[in-house]
Amino acid sequence: MGSNTVSTLVTAIKSEPSGDDHLYPEASEEFVQTPYIREITERALAYLNAGCPVHFAGPAGTGKTTLAFHIAAQLRRPVMLIHGNHEFSSSDLIGKESGYRKNRLVDNFIHSVLREEEELKSLWVDNRLTTCCRNGDTLIYDEFNRSTAEANNVLLSILEEGILNLPGLRAMGEGYLEVNPNFKAIFTSNPQEYAGTHATQDALIDRMVTIKLDYPDRDTEVRVAVAKSGIAPEEAGCIVDIVADFRRLKNNKRIPTVRASIAIARILALKGEHACRGNAFFHRACLDVLCMYGTEESAAGQVTLSKRLEKLIARICPAEKKSPAA
Template sequence: MSTATNTGNRTKAFISLQSSVDFVVTSTTSQVMDRASAYLTAGFPVHLRGPAGTGKTTLALHIAAQFQRPVMLIVGDEQFTSSDLVGEQNGYRYRRVVDRYIHSVVKYEEDAVQQWVDNRLTTACREGFTLVYDEFTRSRPEANNVLLAVLEERLLVLPTSTGRNSYLKVHPEFRAIFTSNPQEYAGVHELPDALSDRLITIDLDYYDRETEVTITQSNSGLPLDEAARVVDLVREFRSSGEYDQAPTLRACIMIARVTALQGLLPSSGDPRFAQICLDILESKMDFSIKNRARRMNQRKMLLQLIEHHATRVMPEQTGL
């Protein structure tokens, strides 16, 4: 966010969304987008929930872009408090009055008042922006309590007793999109019932093969059949269950993009491709000295998967 200048003018920033050339809409994502847009148009906040790597944030940004309103993006954080959402009293404003109404009498009057500074939720409610609150369950539940009245009564209760209006009527065009990981993920707090009850939650799972291939091909530049090799490799690794962190679509894109940038093709005979796959996929298992045998078995399985899905014959061996 831009900083305010000292000229008296205040500078505020908002996000203007623009789809990249890599972004693709498949039938699966289009259906989710249509459902979410319908709920938001009806005035209900939408919550996209799903495991990491299922495109929740990208989908949330794409849904927000459909409304053609400025966007406020907030990323949940353990250290968040209510003031990080709504704002706080920050700094002082000094006022000095010199009264010379009677020429022989000079009257000075000085006072200082605290100045309120809006934060992103307040700005979005006031101006009617679209709020995208990414990973909002990573913030502590009490920090998100201010959302209860915003989403139900359409009223933002400001934590200040000064001033005539400590309440802000939420703009009719204000919309909110939330994303979160399942609760079993590290650093994720339980979603309070009161807040959960106000949201329409759409559960997202890993995309089907066709969607993953299309997205991987679009984000990497590999030919479609070569991208399909990478996706099949990762999907079979995911279905094996031999990992501690599930390999996601991000892993497909990483492998495919690096392969394409290196001028390679997915081939089991190319040690460089095999090394790329191992670097990206082996980290899905916890590293432990005591667990060396399991790690070796996992590497063996990965090499077999690479052999199976990238059967292009190359003269040299992987050497791994």
């Protein structure tokens, strides 16, 4: 992998000393392609190629960020990643003046005449959105509804008219930037009721095609758990079925996602334990990973969850094989 290449599964990026602020996503061995993933990918690419920005909306852990990277990788353009932040102002997205450069010209060519000229030029630094629009890169604006509507307003004319308004550069005659035709944008958002999110503006949503994501199908979730842990597919199947059952609990405070399946699978794989009925470590790990997903966190609530889990394991998982020595 070259500098700033990221697997399409990685979302945390460190900036490179080279100063190149772009990402070059690459497919990772852990990335799972199933008919479900392929169908969404094809749909999203069709929309993007038709000039429509794509927006993945859905609850936590439904694969929004992973899909955004995967689709951006198919476009084979440098990628700019922005994470929504409630402290953003539009200048954090487009850039701002970074001071002034002073030029002083002293002309004493004719020694009896001294001409002095001074010029003050304001300096401007592009931020990621402006660089992206200038170069025609692919923008991934992850969890864009964590930024305020005021900060995101700058996107309206970019997405509709292909014009980026740069009021800070007006004095230099560059108040508007024509967006490069290669520019494409992929957004993700979490539901409005999630902590730290803002209501999305209708005008902005109206300029995108929103693909609503739900929890992936069983096959995808099993294959993701296998790819990310190395556990056997049958064991991953048991884990995914347990997690899916907890997902259906009524009045859940929190809903377990594929991350819970991955966590249990990884813990078992690393310990050399198995998703089997009677495997005490497995029972305990499931309870620890899933205990926060109950309707109540009281001791009584935990006992109910634990009983539910025991019944589920008894129904879903095969009995542990006894070693010949035992």
